[in-house]
Amino acid sequence: MASAEIVTIGTEILLGHLVDTNSVHIARELADHGVDVYAKHSVGDNADRLAAMLEGVLERAGGAICTGGLGPTVDDLTKDAVARTVHKPLVLHEPSLRAIEERFRQFGRPMAENNVRQAYLPDGCIVFDNPHGTAPGFVALRDDGKFVACMPGVPREMKPMLAEKLIPWLVQRFGLRQAIYTRTLHVVGIGESDLDRRVEDLFRTLENPKIAMLAHGGRVDVKVMAKADSPERAAALIDPVAAELRKRIGAAWYGDDDTTLAGAIVQALAARGLTLGTAESCTGGAIADEIVAVPGASAVFRGAIVAYSNEVKIALLDVPERTLATAGAVSEETAVAMARGARARLGADVVLATTGIAGPGGGTPEKPVGLVWFALALGDGEIETRRLTFPGSRADIRERATVAALSLIWRRLERDVQAATSTP
Amino acid sequence: MASAEIVTIGTEILLGHLVDTNSVHIARELADHGVDVYAKHSVGDNADRLAAMLEGVLERAGGAICTGGLGPTVDDLTKDAVARTVHKPLVLHEPSLRAIEERFRQFGRPMAENNVRQAYLPDGCIVFDNPHGTAPGFVALRDDGKFVACMPGVPREMKPMLAEKLIPWLVQRFGLRQAIYTRTLHVVGIGESDLDRRVEDLFRTLENPKIAMLAHGGRVDVKVMAKADSPERAAALIDPVAAELRKRIGAAWYGDDDTTLAGAIVQALAARGLTLGTAESCTGGAIADEIVAVPGASAVFRGAIVAYSNEVKIALLDVPERTLATAGAVSEETAVAMARGARARLGADVVLATTGIAGPGGGTPEKPVGLVWFALALGDGEIETRRLTFPGSRADIRERATVAALSLIWRRLERDVQAATSTP
Numbered sequence: 046m047a048s049a050e051i052v053t054i055g056t057e058i059l060l061g062h063l064v065d066t067n068s069v070h071i072a073r074e075l076a077d078h079g080v081d082v083y084a085k086h087s088v089g090d091n092a093d094r095l096a097a098m099l100e101g102v103l104e105r106a107g108g109a110i111c112t113g114g115l116g117p118t119v120d121d122l123t124k125d126a127v128a129r130t131v132h133k134p135l136v137l138h139e140p141s142l143r144a145i146e147e148r149f150r151q152f153g154r155p156m157a158e159n160n161v162r163q164a165y166l167p168d169g170c171i172v173f174d175n176p177h178g179t180a181p182g183f184v185a186l187r188d189d190g191k192f193v194a195c196m197p198g199v200p201r202e203m204k205p206m207l208a209e210k211l212i213p214w215l216v217q218r219f220g221l222r223q224a225i226y227t228r229t230l231h232v233v234g235i236g237e238s239d240l241d242r243r244v245e246d247l248f249r250t251l252e253n254p255k256i257a258m259l260a261h262g263g264r265v266d267v268k269v270m271a272k273a274d275s276p277e278r279a280a281a282l283i284d285p286v287a288a289e290l291r292k293r294i295g296a297a298w299y300g301d302d303d304t305t306l307a308g309a310i311v312q313a314l315a316a317r318g319l320t321l322g323t324a325e326s327c328t329g330g331a332i333a334d335e336i337v338a339v340p341g342a343s344a345v346f347r348g349a350i351v352a353y354s355n356e357v358k359i360a361l362l363d364v365p366e367r368t369l370a371t372a373g374a375v376s377e378e379t380a381v382a383m384a385r386g387a388r389a390r391l392g393a394d395v396v397l398a399t400t401g402i403a404g405p406g407g408g409t410p411e412k413p414v415g416l417v418w419f420a421l422a423l424g425d426g427e428i429e430t431r432r433l434t435f436p437g438s439r440a441d442i443r444e445r446a447t448v449a450a451l452s453l454i455w456r457r458l459e460r461d462v463q464a465a466t467s468t469p
Numbered sequence: 470m471a472s473a474e475i476v477t478i479g480t481e482i483l484l485g486h487l488v489d490t491n492s493v494h495i496a497r498e499l500a501d502h503g504v505d506v507y508a509k510h511s512v513g514d515n516a517d518r519l520a521a522m523l524e525g526v527l528e529r530a531g532g533a534i535c536t537g538g539l540g541p542t543v544d545d546l547t548k549d550a551v552a553r554t555v556h557k558p559l560v561l562h563e564p565s566l567r568a569i570e571e572r573f574r575q576f577g578r579p580m581a582e583n584n585v586r587q588a589y590l591p592d593g594c595i596v597f598d599n600p601h602g603t604a605p606g607f608v609a610l611r612d613d614g615k616f617v618a619c620m621p622g623v624p625r626e627m628k629p630m631l632a633e634k635l636i637p638w639l640v641q642r643f644g645l646r647q648a649i650y651t652r653t654l655h656v657v658g659i660g661e662s663d664l665d666r667r668v669e670d671l672f673r674t675l676e677n678p679k680i681a682m683l684a685h686g687g688r689v690d691v692k693v694m695a696k697a698d699s700p701e702r703a704a705a706l707i708d709p710v711a712a713e714l715r716k717r718i719g720a721a722w723y724g725d726d727d728t729t730l731a732g733a734i735v736q737a738l739a740a741r742g743l744t745l746g747t748a749e750s751c752t753g754g755a756i757a758d759e760i761v762a763v764p765g766a767s768a769v770f771r772g773a774i775v776a777y778s779n780e781v782k783i784a785l786l787d788v789p790e791r792t793l794a795t796a797g798a799v800s801e802e803t804a805v806a807m808a809r810g811a812r813a814r815l816g817a818d819v820v821l822a823t824t825g826i827a828g829p830g831g832g833t834p835e836k837p838v839g840l841v842w843f844a845l846a847l848g849d850g851e852i853e854t855r856r857l858t859f860p861g862s863r864a865d866i867r868e869r870a871t872v873a874a875l876s877l878i879w880r881r882l883e884r885d886v887q888a889a890t891s892t893p
Binding site: 057058059060061062063064065066068069070071072073074076082083084085086087088089094097098101105225227257259268270323325327328329330331332333334336337338340341342343346347348349350351352353354356357360361390391392403404405406439440443 | 481482483484485486487488489490492493494495496497498500506507508509510511512513518521522525529649651681683692694747749751752753754755756757758760761762764765766767770771772773774775776777778780781784785814815816827828829830863864867
């Protein structure tokens with residue numbers, strides 16, 4: 046089995062100024078293609094430390110996969126370190142120089158003397174041209190067959206180079222077949238411990254596929270990971286387990302892999318021929334934003350009224366002044382009035398309203414920071430309400446409230462379907 | 470100077486299922502306190518590989534700072550590896566056991582046999598109790614004085630432990646003084662290369678403080694980093710450089726460090742006694758969401774009308790049907806009508822309207838995917854419009870449009886101030 050370690054290069058990463066998402070992407074791609082990743086590392090723009098790091102990597106693993114430090118400036122020292130590690134000099138690679146010159150011509154800018162440095166590569170390496178930037182990538186081989194692959198640090202240059210150049214090279218060189226295939230089941234509206242109780246025996250007993258759980262911001266991802274030598278065999282291992290999980294999770298499951306909660310809602314609304322609108326106070330447009338992020342949302346989404354001030358709640362959502370005065374802006378009564386008002390104004394079949402206290406100020410003993418009222422108005426005039434209190438910062442509370450709002454819509458749409466299908 | 474390397478532990482990280490934000494946070498804190506971070510590493514739940522990694526770290530640096538793998542399950546092997554590395558056995562730490570038992574009592578749940586494992590720690594280590602979870606943290610010392618510090622992997626448990634326990638321990642043990650202090654100047658509305666031309670000589674010539682630039686999603690961060698032995702001395706180094714940078718950047722600078730663009734706008738509006746509203750089509754509530762994310766936004770933000778369908782544009786924003794029929798929903802005329810309509814309906818002094826094509830479908834040769842029209846309506850009836858085209862995915866286009874909208878509001882507020890102050 047092929048093995049590698051990932052090395053991301055840049056002082057910005059070590060100072061914590063940059064979140065290293067490159068290594069996450071590379072790790073996932075390597076797992077998908079059956080390369081065993083032993084470790085990930087980040088080093089600064091320091092050729093000695095990088096060279097020492099690469100030495101260590103090549104002792105443990107079959108190769109190093111590096112990003113960053115291929116730029117034109119004096120800080121960009123990756124190639125010096127690689128050349129030392131594989132014992133090859135840096136030599137001018139003419140086709141790369143021409144490509145860099147051509148790129149500058151296209152953009153009508155003069156090429157700096159520095160950019161010539163980017164065309165110097167370890168002697169005899171395999172070169173990956175870079176249609177999205179100036180720095181070419183490459184794989185340099187040491188005489189013992191161990192490799193060091195280098196790609197630019199800019200994600201939009203690195204990602205296509207990885208997919209189109211480096212992965213095919215790895216697949217061919219190592220005859221890769223056995224890979225880790227993952228399917229992620231997305232769950233919302235039940236707690237992690239409740240979910241744990243429902244599926245705990247599968248966690249303990251299954252070996253291939255394995256199951257893992259990851260909770261984040263009110264949602265839980267259940268990952269089913271299979272080792273197999275083809276996508277088909279992986280699916281054969283994963284399918285029955287995923288079916289069993291879905292049975293136990295019920296309506297709290299909203300989709301797999303790239304499906305977002307908002308995406309599942311848009312699809313469910315479209316399938317039922319329903320339209321959606323929102324009336325938002327504390328969520329401030331975040332629910333609408335999630336829905337509009339879904340391609341094709343225009344088929345089901347009418348719009349939103351973000352009524353952050355009482356005046357707007359009265360003028361645009363027809364919330365009675367008396368309700369605001371007696372029950373208050375954050376109350377079940379106001380949430381219901383907002384939902385009804387928005388339904389009439391937006392002409393939507395389903396409307397979700399939120400009103401709450403996101404903090405940091407504005408809390409009282411009866412209405413603490415984190416309290417949010419939700420109201421869901423449906424076509425037949427029915428209203429469902431819910432009161433939830435969320436912990437954390439203003440950002441946490443608003444994120445949790447947004448997920449809870451989407452969860453309410455989703456659970457309601459699913460309940461209707463289940464009720465309809467269970468009718469004799 | 471104290472030096473360390475950061476090690477995050479968990480197979481989830483190596484499979485790319487989890488973005489490692491812990492090491493970003495730790496790196497920043499260590500830099501702030503003058504600990505030189507040579508490298509960062511991630512390893513899976515494998516005691517042999519972790520022990521080998523820790524050996525290497527202690528050869529190069531003064532210590533290792535680890536997170537993760539302190540849980541109650543058999544996968545949690547961090548302590549076994551640490552015990553081997555520092556040559557100390559794991560022994561039961563009674564106060565930690567009592568704290569774990571107490572925690573389960575508080576939550577009214579029976580303690581699993583496994584949790585006892587969490588109270589076993591390397592003999593003689595310094596123990597950090599964990600008020601936010603069951604796993605205690607600790608620092609284990611090898612006989613040569615090199616250290617391995619371990620903290621839980623859950624960020625809300627790790628962060629307070631780092632701030633309140635580990636950092637004070639490091640400061641005391643190493644008598645830390647010299648640190649890297651960073652000030653970040655935030656810039657919007659001018660391109661990276663334009664900015665580069667204005668400040669390029671400072672980049673080249675300055676040594677302490679140093680300058681670095683980082684572009685992301687339509688904004689640019691200019692970082693001024695000083696090495697100094699106190700915050701006061703750092704400020705004395707940074708202040709004149711920051712002042713020079715602000716002079717060259719002009720109104721495109723909107724604030725430092727934790728200031729967000731939306732936060733700067735809320736502050737500028739409050740200072741001028743103005744209120745804000747938005748009328749959003751393709752941005753779908755994202756601009757409102759950014760504004761509402763700012764604590765205290767209620768003082769200036771009236772609300773938003775997200776008019777995603779033409780019916781809502783007509784009914785709630787008073788866009789003439791004829792305008793939609795002749796100029797189309799994505800046009801200067803519609804953007805202007807939306808801004809005027811929202812100003813009247815929301816009763817706001819400043820209103821920003823957006824209408825565009827976020828894709829992936831819906832583009833034409835004249836109106837391609839990525840085209841967005843902006844209209845800014847002001848109290849005196851004046852309207853400013855702008856047409857921009859953004860590259861990338863639906864998510865990219867919507868993010869860029871949101872930043873551009875905020876930038877338009879910000880630049881306008883600043884221009885008014887500059888015009889007012891330059892009047893004789």
